[in-house]
Amino acid sequence: MTITRWMISALFIMLLTLGAVSTAFSAERPIDIEAKSLILMEMDTGEVLIEENSDEAFPPASMTKMMTMLLLMEAIEAGDVNFEDEVTVSEKAASMGGSQIFLEEGETMIVRDLLKAIAVASGNDASVAVAEHLAGSEEDFVEMMNEKVDELGLTHTQFQNSNGLPADEHYASAHDLAVIARELMRHEGITSFTSIYEDYLRQGTDDEFWLVNTNRLVNSYEGMDGVKTGFTREAKYGLAASAKRGDARYIAVVMGADSPKERNRHITDALDYAFETFEVHPLIEKGRVIGAESVSKGMKETVPLRVKEPVSVLLKRGEGADDIEEQLLIDEEIEAPVVEGEPLGKLQLTKDEETVADVPVLAAEDVEKASLWHLFQRSLSRLSGLR
Numbered sequence: 001m002t003i004t005r006w007m008i009s010a011l012f013i014m015l016l017t018l019g020a021v022s023t024a025f026s027a028e029r030p031i032d033i034e035a036k037s038l039i040l041m042e043m044d045t046g047e048v049l050i051e052e053n054s055d056e057a058f059p060p061a062s063m064t065k066m067m068t069m070l071l072l073m074e075a076i077e078a079g080d081v082n083f084e085d086e087v088t089v090s091e092k093a094a095s096m097g098g099s100q101i102f103l104e105e106g107e108t109m110i111v112r113d114l115l116k117a118i119a120v121a122s123g124n125d126a127s128v129a130v131a132e133h134l135a136g137s138e139e140d141f142v143e144m145m146n147e148k149v150d151e152l153g154l155t156h157t158q159f160q161n162s163n164g165l166p167a168d169e170h171y172a173s174a175h176d177l178a179v180i181a182r183e184l185m186r187h188e189g190i191t192s193f194t195s196i197y198e199d200y201l202r203q204g205t206d207d208e209f210w211l212v213n214t215n216r217l218v219n220s221y222e223g224m225d226g227v228k229t230g231f232t233r234e235a236k237y238g239l240a241a242s243a244k245r246g247d248a249r250y251i252a253v254v255m256g257a258d259s260p261k262e263r264n265r266h267i268t269d270a271l272d273y274a275f276e277t278f279e280v281h282p283l284i285e286k287g288r289v290i291g292a293e294s295v296s297k298g299m300k301e302t303v304p305l306r307v308k309e310p311v312s313v314l315l316k317r318g319e320g321a322d323d324i325e326e327q328l329l330i331d332e333e334i335e336a337p338v339v340e341g342e343p344l345g346k347l348q349l350t351k352d353e354e355t356v357a358d359v360p361v362l363a364a365e366d367v368e369k370a371s372l373w374h375l376f377q378r379s380l381s382r383l384s385g386l387r
Helices: 005-019 059-077 111-121 126-135 139-152 174-185 186-193 260-277 370-386
Strands: 039-042 050-054 086-088 109-110 199-200 209-212 224-232 236-245 248-257 280-283 288-296 302-306 310-317 325-330 341-351 354-363
Touching: 005 288, 039 126, 039 260, 050 174, 050 260, 059 126, 059 139, 059 186, 059 224, 059 236, 086 199, 109 111, 109 126, 111 126, 111 186, 126 354, 174 186, 174 209, 174 224, 174 236, 174 248, 174 354, 186 224, 199 224, 248 260, 248 302, 260 280, 260 288, 288 325, 302 341, 310 354, 341 370
Parallel strands: none
Antiparallel strands: 039 050, 039 248, 086 109, 199 209, 224 236, 236 248, 280 310, 288 302, 302 354, 325 341, 341 354
């Protein structure tokens, strides 16, 4: 791999985290903001529509658990963990205070129920049990959390535990929490947990436990399907919220509100503004092959190109997307070997000669490097006119 392609690979995670980088809007302040920090972000494009102190770090409280859920979902999708795996509760997990489902040392609970306990009831004990199941210890899991922070390019976040209980040097910004929420919501199965309003654990036993979502907006705001509340005396009231209507999904994060009522008002005002003002226009579905590009010195002469995530543009209501133009830009000559998923360039979307999105383009399949004998035979075939 050349130096240029290495640099592209290094930057790709950052670009994918930011999503389709739109220049159509600058963040506004169309709502009254009394909390310490707030951000409103569109899911597909990553476009920031409102922000207030969004890069300032504060204690995230239980919004920390979004990272715990994200790492769990990644492990499940990678096949390292199964929803039906049984987890044995440690003394440490059972000792957690604050919001909990009252796990007991030695008790077993399947991963599915522990995730439900985290997403719905914000169980501190369930978070530690999951952390220990994934990494062996919560300390090692925290290392995984902070490695993911670095991978996502987050610069105002550092974790010290898996659940958000108060700890020195445990902090996050609203922007970084929005990015984590966005990554979590890319896992399609997560909303079957985060959208639950009420449910039960240990149903039919003497230890039956009633779960009620700490995010009451799940039951009252149209389209709300996540993600995570947070509260400690130091952090005050926070919420990372996700709501979807039609093709549009928005992520809103508020930190440091003085009351649950104020927290919910900030979130609903921000989401109302988004749904009333903007429209999401889907252009390319997830994983679609959008073309092919020549490959030098490969067993195949071309490599198909695809987008990893859905491609959309965000426009003001009433603006059409019919005049959106697409241009495929490859960073340099592609030389084998090529690895499936390797970033090779970008798809640039323009409207009225302005760039509205730059979307990472990936190799859709492997292309192995050809042997000298194979290249020699190919050259002979061309010279003889057989191909």
